[in-house]
Amino acid sequence: MLTLSNHEIAGLIRGEELIRFPPVRRPTPVLEAFYTSLVKEITHMTGCAEKTEWNHYGSGYASFVDAWFYFPDGRARGALAGEHHHGIYVLLSRLSCFYVVGQGEKTWQQNSGSSYMPHLDSVDSVEHAALLLLECQIDLFLNASGLKRLHGAELELTISGEHKVPTILAGASFSQFDALFFWED
Numbered sequence: 001m002l003t004l005s006n007h008e009i010a011g012l013i014r015g016e017e018l019i020r021f022p023p024v025r026r027p028t029p030v031l032e033a034f035y036t037s038l039v040k041e042i043t044h045m046t047g048c049a050e051k052t053e054w055n056h057y058g059s060g061y062a063s064f065v066d067a068w069f070y071f072p073d074g075r076a077r078g079a080l081a082g083e084h085h086h087g088i089y090v091l092l093s094r095l096s097c098f099y100v101v102g103q104g105e106k107t108w109q110q111n112s113g114s115s116y117m118p119h120l121d122s123v124d125s126v127e128h129a130a131l132l133l134l135e136c137q138i139d140l141f142l143n144a145s146g147l148k149r150l151h152g153a154e155l156e157l158t159i160s161g162e163h164k165v166p167t168i169l170a171g172a173s174f175s176q177f178d179a180l181f182f183w184e185d
Contacts, residue, residue, distance in 0.1 A: 002154040002176060009163050009179045012063070018096035018180075021148065028094070032065070035092050038145055039067050046137050047071075048087075051106065060185040064091040066118060068104060069138065075130040082109035086128045088135055090142070091118055091181050098150045098180060099142055101135060103128060119169050120177040123152040155180070 008018055026034060032054060043050050046069070053066040070076060070087030078084035084107040091100045103126045104116030116122065126135045139149055155177035159165075165174045167182035 002150060003157065004159070004176050004179060006160055006162070009159050009176075012095055012179045013163060013165055013182075015061070015063070015095065018093075018098075021097055031094065035065050035067075038092075038142065042067075042069060042138055042141060045141065046134055048134060057183060057185070060183060062183040063095055064093050064181045064183075066091055068106060068115075069134060070106070071130065071134075076128050078105055078107065080107050082107060086131060088126060088131055088138060089116065089118060089122075090138060092147070093180055096180060097146065097148050099147050100124075100150050100152075100155070100177075100181065101139060102126065103131060117169060118181065120152060120155060120175055123150075123155060123177065150180070152177075 008020065012018060039050055039052055048069045049072045051068045056062040067090045068087050070085040076086040078086060084105070086103060086105050089102050089104040093099060100123045102118065102122040102124060104118070104122065106115045107113055126132060143149065155175060157176050159174050159176060159179055163174060165178040165182050166184035167178050168185050169183050170178045
């Protein structure tokens with residue numbers, strides 16, 4: 001079970017790497033190149049497509065890269081008009097060796113679109129039958145690449161009230177998920 005110390009939580013909130021666990025520990029351009037190669041390999045290996053958010057959702061700072069994988073052939077298509085797909089999201093931590101997985105939807109048309117926003121309640125939420133094998137393939141590949149998956153039960157522990165996580169992805173109380181995977185807009 002993951003239990004972050006107050007010192008580790010404070011460091012993560014300041015954007016410092018979590019070094020108690022074997023960290024990815026690469027300068028940002030090298031880390032993003034590593035993650036880029038992982039994302040490309042997953043799409044090649046599984047035949048899925050991806051939409052990855054590398055640029056902190058266009059503003060602020062995200063402590064993670066949000067990679068979303070889906071089947072463009074419609075195996076997990078939603079009911080809305082235009083492109084509407086259920087897919088697997090993977091949050092790849094910029095500050096540690098950890099990642100989380102969940103199910104999220106995206107829609108897009110010529111001039112509009114919408115997307116899930118990752119949060120603790122959606123971690124480990126993959127239910128769509130067409131996505132279960134994809135989740136397994138992604139998980140096995142990322143583990144073999146040296147990353148470690150965290151699960152919702154490990155991340156729900158509430159952190160001390162002295163910590164204010166600069167995130168728009170959480171409610172009033174903050175959890176270990178918020179300390180590891182936050183977006184400050």
